[in-house]
Amino acid sequence: MENKRINGNDLIALGYKENHAMGVALKINKKRLGFTREQMLVNFKNVLDNPELYLEDAIFKPLAEILLKIDTIEKExxxxxxKPGTYAVYGEENIEEGAKKQMDVAMKLQVTVAGALMPDAHQGYGLPIGGVLATKNAVIPYGVGVDIGCRMALSVxxxxxxYLEDHADKLKNILMEKTRFGAGHGYLKHERVDHEVxxxxxxxxxxxxxxxxxxAWTQLGSSGGGNHFVEFGMIEFTKADDVLGVNKGKYLALLTHSGSRGLGATIAAHYTKLAKKLCKLPYEAQNLAYLDLNTAxxxxxxxxxxxxxxxxxxxxQVIHDKIKTALGVELLAKVENHHNFAWKEQFNGEEVIVHRKGATPASKDVMGIIPGSMATPGFLxxxxxxxxxxxxxxHGAGRLMSRTQAIKTLSSTDLKxxxxxxxxxxxxxxxxxxPMAYKDIHTVMAAQAGLVDTVATFSPKIVRMADDGSRED
Known part of the structure; x- marks a missing residue:
C-alpha cells in the first residue's frame, strides 16, 4: 500500500474537485520527491486547506498558486x-471504457456536430485512437494527433x-539498405534526396x-518508431479489380506505415500548447482544446x-520509389490513405471539420488499407x-494492451x-x-463489414521496424 499511486479519486476524497488544480497535484505526485504516499496525501490536504502558506514552498508552490486563482480560471x-451527443460505436464489446469516456467528453464540446468510434478504438490523449469527430469551424490539434498525416501506402x-521465397535474401537486403527507422533518425547530407514538398x-x-x-530534409524518406513499418508481403486478389486494373492472382507487394516524423511532432506540440492557452476548457476536456478556423x-x-x-x-513516395528501383520492376497499382488528420467535408448538408485520429477515410468508393500486425493479415x-x-x-487492429503491459507480460518465445x-x-x-498486443484483426473487420468492402488481402512476410525502442507512432 505504501507505494500505491495516488489517483484522482484519492484527491477527491481529500476535497479536491476535478479541475486544473487536480491536474497540477497529480503532476507533483508523479515525482513523489522522497515522501511516502501517506505524507503526500497529508501535504495535498494541507495545501488545499491553506494554499497561501505554500506560496514559497519549492514543491507545492505551483499547486498553491493555481488553487488561489481557481475561481478566476473556472470563470474563463x-x-x-x-450531456454528450449520441454517436455510433462499432465493435463496442471489444472497446475499453476509457476510450468511450474520452469520446463522451468530446461529444460535449460546444463545437461538436457528430462523432463515431471505430472497432479498433482505445484510449489516447484527448480524442481516443479510433475516434472520429466532426466539428463546426474548429480544429483540435490533439484530435488530429501527434503524428500528423500518418498513413499507409501499398505498392503492388x-x-x-x-518471388518472396525465391529471392528472400535480396528482399531482406533491400529493406535494410533502403529504409531507416526510429525517432530522431535520418540521413546525412550526402544521403539526402530532393522532393517538391x-x-x-x-x-x-x-x-x-x-x-x-x-x-524535414534530413528525415525525408525515413520511418518512425513504434508501430511504423516497411514490409514485403503477398497480396491476393480473389477476383480482378477493374478500377485498379489488377487481375485475379497473388502478387509481391510493399506496404508501409509511417507519418510526418519530427516535423509533424513539433507542429503538434506547438499548436496543442497554443490551443490550450487560447481555448480554456474544463480539466477533463483540456486535451480537446480547439482553434477557431476564423482566427489567425x-x-x-x-x-x-x-x-x-x-x-x-x-x-x-521516397521509400516506395527507392525500393521499386532496387527491384527493377513495374508497378501494377498503388494505394495510399492517411489518418491522424482533419478534413473539410460535407455532413448532413453543412461543411464540417472531420477529425480522424487513427481512423481511415471510407467515403463511397474511396480506397484504403487496414493492417493487422507483423504476423496477421492486412486488408485493401x-x-x-x-x-x-x-x-x-x-486504421488497424487496435491495441489490446499498452506497450508497457506488452513488454512485461508477453513472451519472446511465443512471438518467435x-x-x-x-x-x-x-x-x-x-x-x-x-501481435498478441493487438486485437484480432478478423474481429475488427467483421465489426465494420457495413463500412468497407474487402478488395484484397495482404499477408506480411519480411517485416522491418525500429529496433531502438522508439515510440514514435
Missing part, C-alpha cells in the same frame, strides 16, 4: 454541453508472390515552420497540418460511405514461434509490437 472556462508489383512556401514564409526545414492561429495550424500531411506522403478496402460512421473505418508458424522474417521491433 468554456463550458461543455450538459508485377511479380508473382513466389521541400519547396512549399511555408518553409520560407511561416515563422514557426521555417527553422524545421533542415530537419487556426489558419496557421491548418496550413502547417496540411504541410505535415504532404510531407508524410512524400516520405512514403473500398469504402461504402456509411454516414453514421462519418464515412470512416478503423508465431513468426515461424506464419513464415515471417522480422527485422527489428520490440515486444511492445508483438
Amino acid at each position: 472556462t468554456i463550458s461543455l454541453k450538459e 508489383f508485377d511479380l508473382p508472390a513466389s 521541400l519547396e512549399n512556401a511555408l518553409f520560407e514564409t511561416h515563422d514557426f515552420i521555417r527553422p524545421l526545414k533542415d530537419k 492561429e487556426g489558419q496557421e495550424y491548418w496550413l502547417a497540418m496540411n504541410l505535415a500531411g504532404d510531407y508524410a506522403s512524400a516520405c512514403h 478496402v473500398r469504402g461504402k460511405g456509411e454516414e453514421s460512421a462519418i464515412n470512416s473505418a478503423s 514461434a508465431m513468426l515461424e508458424d506464419n513464415g515471417i522474417t522480422l527485422l527489428g521491433a520490440g515486444m511492445d509490437e508483438a
Whole structure:
C-alpha cells in the first residue's frame, strides 16, 4: 500500500474537485520527491486547506498558486454541453471504457456536430485512437494527433508472390539498405534526396515552420518508431479489380506505415500548447482544446497540418520509389490513405471539420488499407460511405494492451514461434509490437463489414521496424 499511486479519486476524497488544480497535484505526485504516499496525501490536504502558506514552498508552490486563482480560471472556462451527443460505436464489446469516456467528453464540446468510434478504438490523449469527430469551424490539434498525416501506402508489383521465397535474401537486403527507422533518425547530407514538398512556401514564409526545414530534409524518406513499418508481403486478389486494373492472382507487394516524423511532432506540440492557452476548457476536456478556423492561429495550424500531411506522403513516395528501383520492376497499382488528420467535408448538408485520429477515410468508393500486425493479415478496402460512421473505418487492429503491459507480460518465445508458424522474417521491433498486443484483426473487420468492402488481402512476410525502442507512432 505504501507505494500505491495516488489517483484522482484519492484527491477527491481529500476535497479536491476535478479541475486544473487536480491536474497540477497529480503532476507533483508523479515525482513523489522522497515522501511516502501517506505524507503526500497529508501535504495535498494541507495545501488545499491553506494554499497561501505554500506560496514559497519549492514543491507545492505551483499547486498553491493555481488553487488561489481557481475561481478566476473556472470563470474563463468554456463550458461543455450538459450531456454528450449520441454517436455510433462499432465493435463496442471489444472497446475499453476509457476510450468511450474520452469520446463522451468530446461529444460535449460546444463545437461538436457528430462523432463515431471505430472497432479498433482505445484510449489516447484527448480524442481516443479510433475516434472520429466532426466539428463546426474548429480544429483540435490533439484530435488530429501527434503524428500528423500518418498513413499507409501499398505498392503492388508485377511479380508473382513466389518471388518472396525465391529471392528472400535480396528482399531482406533491400529493406535494410533502403529504409531507416526510429525517432530522431535520418540521413546525412550526402544521403539526402530532393522532393517538391521541400519547396512549399511555408518553409520560407511561416515563422514557426521555417527553422524545421533542415530537419524535414534530413528525415525525408525515413520511418518512425513504434508501430511504423516497411514490409514485403503477398497480396491476393480473389477476383480482378477493374478500377485498379489488377487481375485475379497473388502478387509481391510493399506496404508501409509511417507519418510526418519530427516535423509533424513539433507542429503538434506547438499548436496543442497554443490551443490550450487560447481555448480554456474544463480539466477533463483540456486535451480537446480547439482553434477557431476564423482566427489567425487556426489558419496557421491548418496550413502547417496540411504541410505535415504532404510531407508524410512524400516520405512514403521516397521509400516506395527507392525500393521499386532496387527491384527493377513495374508497378501494377498503388494505394495510399492517411489518418491522424482533419478534413473539410460535407455532413448532413453543412461543411464540417472531420477529425480522424487513427481512423481511415471510407467515403463511397474511396480506397484504403487496414493492417493487422507483423504476423496477421492486412486488408485493401473500398469504402461504402456509411454516414453514421462519418464515412470512416478503423486504421488497424487496435491495441489490446499498452506497450508497457506488452513488454512485461508477453513472451519472446511465443512471438518467435508465431513468426515461424506464419513464415515471417522480422527485422527489428520490440515486444511492445508483438501481435498478441493487438486485437484480432478478423474481429475488427467483421465489426465494420457495413463500412468497407474487402478488395484484397495482404499477408506480411519480411517485416522491418525500429529496433531502438522508439515510440514514435
